[in-house]
Amino acid sequence: VSCAKRAKTPNSELLFLPFRVLLAELEAHQDAWPFLSPVKLKSVPGYRKVIKKPMDFFTIKEKLINNMYLNQENFIIDVNLVFDNCQKFNEDDSEIGQAGHRMKRFFDKRWTELLRKQ
Numbered sequence: 001v002s003c004a005k006r007a008k009t010p011n012s013e014l015l016f017l018p019f020r021v022l023l024a025e026l027e028a029h030q031d032a033w034p035f036l037s038p039v040k041l042k043s044v045p046g047y048r049k050v051i052k053k054p055m056d057f058f059t060i061k062e063k064l065i066n067n068m069y070l071n072q073e074n075f076i077i078d079v080n081l082v083f084d085n086c087q088k089f090n091e092d093d094s095e096i097g098q099a100g101h102r103m104k105r106f107f108d109k110r111w112t113e114l115l116r117k118q
């Protein structure tokens, strides 16, 4: 294949590498425990009714691996959905509410650092 042709199709893996790295950092964070997997709708009363679009880090990783994020925007929308859902369902001074605020602060910091690099 000629070089010109190869240059036109950047490896999408490379484009999304920062997202995978950032997601791995979120999952490794000590306050990530409430967000690592989907909220069990059967064991958390009211969650299904109150939260219209549940989201969690495991689901985001699955979507990333299956190339379901066509652009940065959709990835950011899902990450922010995790934190917005948390703030909606949990009191700010609750264990999970506090974890959500700390995780959001951590994400916002790392995301801006990542963007400044580009």
Ligand SMILES: Cn1cc(C(=O)NCCN2CCCC2)ccc1=O
Pocket: 033, 034, 035, 039, 040, 044, 085, 086, 089, 090, 096
């Ligand atoms: C984000 N979020 C999570 C929960 C929750 O119960 N997560 C399960 C926590 N598990 C306990 C042992 C291992 C993990 C409830 C409300 C909520 O907004």
